[in-house]
Each structure stands twice: as C-alpha cells, then as structure tokens.
Amino acid sequence: MIKKSDVLEVSRLILSKYPLCDRCLGRQFHLLNEKADSEEIGHSIKLCLHLKAAKLLNEGKRKVAVSILRALARSGFDRSEAMLESLGVKNSHEEKCYVCSNLLFSNLDAFLRLVESQMSEVEFNTFQVTSSIPKEILSKDDLIKIEFGISTGESIKTEFNRVISNLIEEKIKKQHSAISPDITLLLDPIKKIVIVHPNPLYVYGRYRKLSSGISQTRKVGKDPLTSIEGLLASVFVPAFKAKDVKLHGAGREDVDALMLGSGRPFVLEIIEPKKRTVVLSSLENTFNSSFSGLAEISSLRFCSRKEIVKIKTIGEKISKVYRLRVKADSIPSKEEIAKVEKMVQNLIIYQRTPTRVLWRRADKVRKKVIKWIKIFPINEKEMEVTLEAQGGTYVKEFIDGDNGRTKPSLAELLNTPLKWESLEVLEVKGE
Ligand SMILES: [Zn+2]
Numbered sequence: 001m002i003k004k005s006d007v008l009e010v011s012r013l014i015l016s017k018y019p020l021c022d023r024c025l026g027r028q029f030h031l032l033n034e035k036a037d038s039e040e041i042g043h044s045i046k047l048c049l050h051l052k053a054a055k056l057l058n059e060g061k062r063k064v065a066v067s068i069l070r071a072l073a074r075s076g077f078d079r080s081e082a083m084l085e086s087l088g089v090k091n092s093h094e095e096k097c098y099v100c101s102n103l104l105f106s107n108l109d110a111f112l113r114l115v116e117s118q119m120s121e122v123e124f125n126t127f128q129v130t131s132s133i134p135k136e137i138l139s140k141d142d143l144i145k146i147e148f149g150i151s152t153g154e155s156i157k158t159e160f161n162r163v164i165s166n167l168i169e170e171k172i173k174k175q176h177s178a179i180s181p182d183i184t185l186l187l188d189p190i191k192k193i194v195i196v197h198p199n200p201l202y203v204y205g206r207y208r209k210l211s212s213g214i215s216q217t218r219k220v221g222k223d224p225l226t227s228i229e230g231l232l233a234s235v236f237v238p239a240f241k242a243k244d245v246k247l248h249g250a251g252r253e254d255v256d257a258l259m260l261g262s263g264r265p266f267v268l269e270i271i272e273p274k275k276r277t278v279v280l281s282s283l284e285n286t287f288n289s290s291f292s293g294l295a296e297i298s299s300l301r302f303c304s305r306k307e308i309v310k311i312k313t314i315g316e317k318i319s320k321v322y323r324l325r326v327k328a329d330s331i332p333s334k335e336e337i338a339k340v341e342k343m344v345q346n347l348i349i350y351q352r353t354p355t356r357v358l359w360r361r362a363d364k365v366r367k368k369v370i371k372w373i374k375i376f377p378i379n380e381k382e383m384e385v386t387l388e389a390q391g392g393t394y395v396k397e398f399i400d401g402d403n404g405r406t407k408p409s410l411a412e413l414l415n416t417p418l419k420w421e422s423l424e425v426l427e428v429k430g431e
Contacts, residue, residue, distance in 0.1 A: 010150065029045075046075065062087075074093070099141050116172055118194040118196050122274045128176060129165050160189065180304070198273050201273050202304060203268045204267050206264060206265050208264075240276070242272055247266055249311070251318070251428075257424060319369075320426075324421075324423045347408075349369075349409075368392065371389065373387040399418050
C-alpha cells in the first residue's frame with residue numbers, strides 16, 4: 001500500500017520506465033479519490049512532476065530535471081516536450097501508452113455513436129456493460145500494479161465499463177443497473193463491435209387445455225401448434241419481437257389429458273425481446289380468441305425469474321383433481337364402491353416408474369398420496385372416477401396397476417381389471 005505522499009515518487013518511477021497515457025497513470029490511484037476521473041488524476045500528477053522538474057532546473061540540477069521531462073514528454077505531456085525543446089534537448093516525443101496503446105479511450109465519442117445506433121432497434125430503460133479487452137492489455141495493467149506494489153488502482157476493464165456506462169447515461173439518458181438490467185451491451189472497443197443482448201422477460205399465467213392431443217412443450221418434428229408452448233409462441237414472439245419463448249410449467253399433464261378448472265400455473269420466458277412494454281391483457285384476449293376450444297390462458301402478469309424455481313418446486317406440493325373414464329371387466333356393487341371410497345382416504349401408494357416412461361426416467365419407487373376418490377358407474381362396462389392425487393402421481397397407473405408396479409391400485413382394490421379411456425385434470429390445488 002502506497003502512502004498518499006508517495007504518489008508523485010511512484011509516478012516518477014513508473015514513467016521513467018513505461019510511457020503511460022493520463023488515464024493509465026491516474027487509474028493506479030483511483031481508490032485514493034474515486035470521484036475524480038483517472039484522466040484528471042493522471043494529468044495532474046504529470047503537471048506536478050513537470051513543476052518539480054522546473055524547480056530542479058532552477059536549482060541547476062539539469063540532469064535529473066531533463067530525465068523527468070523526458071519521461072513526461074514520452075508519456076504525451078506537451079509542456080514537458082516544449083520545455084525540452086527550449087533547452088535544446090532533441091528526440092523526446094510521445095510514445096504509445098505501454099498499457100493501452102492509446103486504443104481504448106481515444107475516440108470514445110465515435111464508439112458511443114456506434115453503441116447508440118445499435119441500441120436504437122431495442123426498447124429498454126436499464127442496461128449493463130460487459131467488454132472484451134485483449135489479454136495483453138489486461139496483463140500489462142496488472143504488471144504495473146505488481147511491479148510498483150500499487151494497491152490503490154482500479155482494473156482497466158472496470159474503468160472502461162464505468163466510463164462508457166457514464167457516457168451512455170449522460171448522452172443517451174438510460175439508466176445503468178447491475179441488477180436485472182433490460183439489456184446487456186457486449187462491447188469490443190478495439191474491434192469496434194457492439195452487440196445488444198436483450199435480457200429475458202418472464203410472464204406468469206395459467207393455462208387450460210380444452211382438447212386432447214396437445215403437449216405442454218414443443219416436440220422435435222411435431223407441428224409446434226400442437227403444444228401449449230407453440231400456441232403461446234405464436235402470440236408472444238411477434239408481440240415482444242422476441243427470438244423465442246420457453247414454457248416452464250408447474251408440473252405437466254399427459255398429451256392426451258385435458259387441463260381444466262382454474263388451469264395450470266406456468267412462467268413463460270420471453271427470449272431476447274426487442275419490445276418490453278406489451279399489454280398482457282390484450283395478448284390474453286388474442287390467444288383465447290385465436291385458440292378457442294383448444295386452449296385458454298388467464299391471470300397473466302410480469303414476474304421475475306425466481307418464480308420459475310417457485311412453480312417448479314410447488315409441483316410436488318400441489319395436488320390435482322382428475323376425472324377419468326374407466327372401463328371395467330365387471331362393475332363393482334354399491335357396497336364394494338363405498339368400501340373402496342372409504343379406504344382411499346389419504347391412501348399411501350407406491351409407484352415404480354411406469355413402463356411407458358422407463359426409457360426416459362430412472363427406475364425408482366415413488367411414494368404418493370391419493371386424497372380421496374369418487375366412483376360412479378355409467379353403464380355395464382364403464383365408470384366415471386374422480387380423485388385427488390398428490391403432484392407427481394402417475395394416475396393412469398394407479399387405475400390399472402401397471403402390471404403390479406403400482407401398489408395398491410384401483411384395479412386391485414376393486415378386484416377387477418381396469419382400463420382408463422380418458423383423463424382430465426379438473427383442478428390444480430394448493431399453491
Ligand atoms: Zn493508456
């Protein structure tokens with residue numbers, strides 16, 4: 001750690017070895033006065049050293065004075081160059097800055113105009129900056145700090161990001177924010193590349209699925225409009241001028257199951273939206289009138305990314321009410337039905353991963369709860385079964401037993417083989 005009183009001496013030592021621009025010198029002392037601009041600090045130090053040299057000259061110490069003036073002239077300090085000329089000392093001209101080669105901070109206005117033109121396509125209020133600065137520059141910047149034991153400096157990357165952010169705030173009137181900014185600017189100041197990356201938006205809502213044959217998310221090779229995610233994409237992508245959307249559901253139902261009641265909660269991630277102010281209620285109306293009879297959405301509101309985690313974890317905690325049509329070899333008697341309905345009150349069942357999903361899920365035993373069941377015979381061969389099951393229960397397998405992989409099953413309890421014919425989710429409970 002250098003003392004304040006050493007600033008001048010350290011600077012003299014640095015400049016006698018390396019030519020530095022005002023910023024690269026001033027940056028080494030940034031922490032001593034964070035409000036001051038590095039360029040101003042660097043320039044002031046050079047002026048002080050110049051005065052020191054002038055004093056030494058007055059005292060007749062020409063050799064020391066000339067060596068200081070040479071170092072300053074080499075670092076681009078014009079007054080020192082002029083003074084050397086008046087002393088008749090030749091060949092003391094400005095050299096490129098050892099650290100930044102004068103590439104980073106010169107012509108910032110032109111770079112800012114490029115940034116501005118790239119941003120004009122995108123709607124945003126807050127931004128943050130990340131920049132790619134060549135390794136060589138970063139390591140030279142570090143080297144100065146190490147060689148001269150400086151711990152009061154800022155890194156050149158942090159400084160560049162700060163300077164450009166301040167300029168954008170000042171000239172383009174947008175707000176810098178490190179916490180969930182609307183856009184991230186990826187800058188390469190050397191190659192003059194500006195990439196504007198709009199950060200995602202999140203919309204919470206609920207969907208109802210009114211027709212079977214619709215999956216929750218898109219499947220490769222399938223018509224995207226046979227999924228809730230694809231239907232949402234067709235409305236949300238153009239409205240937000242987005243690249244795409246991704247659906248995060250609170251659990252999922254099978255492709256052939258309906259999702260009724262108040263609907264299943266979801267968070268729609270809107271990827272790279274160029275537009276951010278959209279009236280959600282009008283999107284809801286567009287969706288519901290476009291896909292009437294297929295699917296419906298409701299309760300739309302903007303939310304944060306955190307809600308994805310929240311709805312993913314509530315999947316297990318929530319329970320769902322299902323209505324199934326079930327075919328039976330023989331319809332049980334009223335008494336048998338009453339007995340089973342009584343048995344299935346918070347009944348614990350054990351399910352090994354169903355045969356139909358074994359190819360994509362690990363084979364393990366899951367413990368689930370069936371809260372209640374109601375059984376209504378419809379005719380000689382069919383019954384309507386309504387039940388409430390814990391989130392994540394394989395309901396079809398609870399009906400037919402999946403060859404003994406789910407125990408107990410309704411078929412086992414009623415003592416007759418059963419086959420489910422249709423399934424609807426009536427309600428998602430308890431978030
Ligand atoms: Zn420099």
